[in-house]
Amino acid sequence: MSEEPVTEAELQAHVDGHLLPAREPVVLAWLAAHPEEARRIAAYRAQADALRQALEGIVDEPVPAALDLRLQLQHLGRRAGLRPAAAAACAAGLLLAGGAGGWALRGKALPPQTGTAALAREAASSYAVYANDATRPVELAAAERGALDSWFSRRLARPIRAPNLQAAGLTLIGGRLVATEHGAAALYLYQDQVGRRLVVYLRPMQVERTDHMQPRRDGAIGGWTWADDGLGFGVFGTAPVDSLHGAANIVRSQLKSV
Amino acid sequence: MSVSAQMIAEVQPLIPALRRYARAMLRNRDDADDLVQDVLERALANWQGRRKAASLRSWLFAILHNLAVDRLRHRARRGIDATIESVPEARLACPPEQEHGLGQQDVLAHLAKLPNDQRAVLLLVSVEDLSYAEAAVVLDIPMGTVMSRLSRARERLRRQMRDGVRAHPTLRVVR
Numbered sequence: 001m002s003e004e005p006v007t008e009a010e011l012q013a014h015v016d017g018h019l020l021p022a023r024e025p026v027v028l029a030w031l032a033a034h035p036e037e038a039r040r041i042a043a044y045r046a047q048a049d050a051l052r053q054a055l056e057g058i059v060d061e062p063v064p065a066a067l068d069l070r071l072q073l074q075h076l077g078r079r080a081g082l083r084p085a086a087a088a089a090c091a092a093g094l095l096l097a098g099g100a101g102g103w104a105l106r107g108k109a110l111p112p113q114t115g116t117a118a119l120a121r122e123a124a125s126s127y128a129v130y131a132n133d134a135t136r137p138v139e140l141a142a143a144e145r146g147a148l149d150s151w152f153s154r155r156l157a158r159p160i161r162a163p164n165l166q167a168a169g170l171t172l173i174g175g176r177l178v179a180t181e182h183g184a185a186a187l188y189l190y191q192d193q194v195g196r197r198l199v200v201y202l203r204p205m206q207v208e209r210t211d212h213m214q215p216r217r218d219g220a221i222g223g224w225t226w227a228d229d230g231l232g233f234g235v236f237g238t239a240p241v242d243s244l245h246g247a248a249n250i251v252r253s254q255l256k257s258v
Numbered sequence: 259m260s261v262s263a264q265m266i267a268e269v270q271p272l273i274p275a276l277r278r279y280a281r282a283m284l285r286n287r288d289d290a291d292d293l294v295q296d297v298l299e300r301a302l303a304n305w306q307g308r309r310k311a312a313s314l315r316s317w318l319f320a321i322l323h324n325l326a327v328d329r330l331r332h333r334a335r336r337g338i339d340a341t342i343e344s345v346p347e348a349r350l351a352c353p354p355e356q357e358h359g360l361g362q363q364d365v366l367a368h369l370a371k372l373p374n375d376q377r378a379v380l381l382l383v384s385v386e387d388l389s390y391a392e393a394a395v396v397l398d399i400p401m402g403t404v405m406s407r408l409s410r411a412r413e414r415l416r417r418q419m420r421d422g423v424r425a426h427p428t429l430r431v432v433r
Binding site for chain 1: 266270273287295364383385419
């Protein structure tokens with residue numbers, strides 16, 4: 001039986017499923033007759049599969065708020081009190097007017113409303129309001145830790161427990177529930193040997209359900225935020241950011257997929 | 259529906275894939291997302307002027323590809339090589355809870371060693387599932403060049419992976 005010639009381009013198209021259907025049987029017959037080439041083509045297919053698998057997690061990640069056009073549009077609309085269509089026109093206008101200076105939506109104009117950037121704002125505000133309150137910094141003291149943990153677990157609809165930060169020289173004082181635009185947040189308050197306080201702040205995340213740990217600063221209050229599997233975390237205080245990082249790492253390792 | 263509302267409706271679904279391509283090219287999450295933001299900015303500013311003949315996807319990927327290549331050249335000039343090994347894991351890839359097989363890390367490490375133009379064509383065709391014609395638009399090369407470059411990229415990656423296995427027998431999982 002005479003053999004029909006097959007081109008390299010056809011072999012590549014076979015790998016990608018872009019081969020003309022009429023040529024499929026010809027290529028398959030040719031590969032059956034050339035086992036060395038068949039192995040090479042099989043390796044290309046395995047390569048493509050491995051690449052897709054290694055990178056598919058990225059498309060499942062929530063789009064960061066800064067890149068989410070719909071979200072940006074909503075914020076713009078809410079701020080200006082516009083309906084979505086009007087806000088869209090407004091957004092385009094701003095962008096075009098911005099020209100090379102660009103990206104009016106880049107977020108400088110308005111504080112972050114979602115994601116771990118918003119969580120950072122909430123955590124820093126909570127620190128400012130509660131951490132050094134002379135009368136009642138916490139609603140439940142460390143002595144009632146069990147009740148505190150189960151209260152938070154109920155309100156955040158997932159098991160929550162106070163991290164043990166003794167290794168970082170921090171003792172639990174207690175905790176309180178904090179109201180946010182995104183629902184209830186849990187606040188644990190700690191204190192070190194010299195009386196400096198630190199808050200561990202947790203709440204469920206709708207946006208940026210998973211996010212890497214990053215430093216944040218809001219005036220004198222600094223800290224770290226991250227998100228694991230739908231739960232967002234903030235560790236904030238007035239201690240140097242490096243020492244806060246140590247505490248944040250302990251919290252992360254203890255509360256990973258609680 | 260206004261132009262920009264329509265634009266958002268069409269562009270939004272493509273953002274995850276743009277992020278993936280940017281991250282696979284730059285191997286750094288923050289740099290990649292920065293680049294995607296630049297792409298969105300340019301797309302919005304040039305929405306009226308885009309060529310209707312090309313698909314939206316290839317238009318956006320073309321903007322992104324050119325920015326990515328510029329960024330990589332800039333890095334090379336400044337001697338920055340953010341290799342996979344030197345980038346903290348969380349900045350590079352997927353959610354931390356996701357299990358990475360040895361094979362997946364392997365294939366990304368080998369991919370990183372390909373020349374930029376070969377890595378690009380492999381990602382566009384194999385991962386982003388662009389047609390050869392779309393890839394030709396993105397890379398601004400004739401389709402014949404797409405095919406030959408794709409062929410070279412696959413063969414180089416295959417040899418690297420084969421030789422890499424031989425070079426580091428201790429890295430293999432023995433059962």
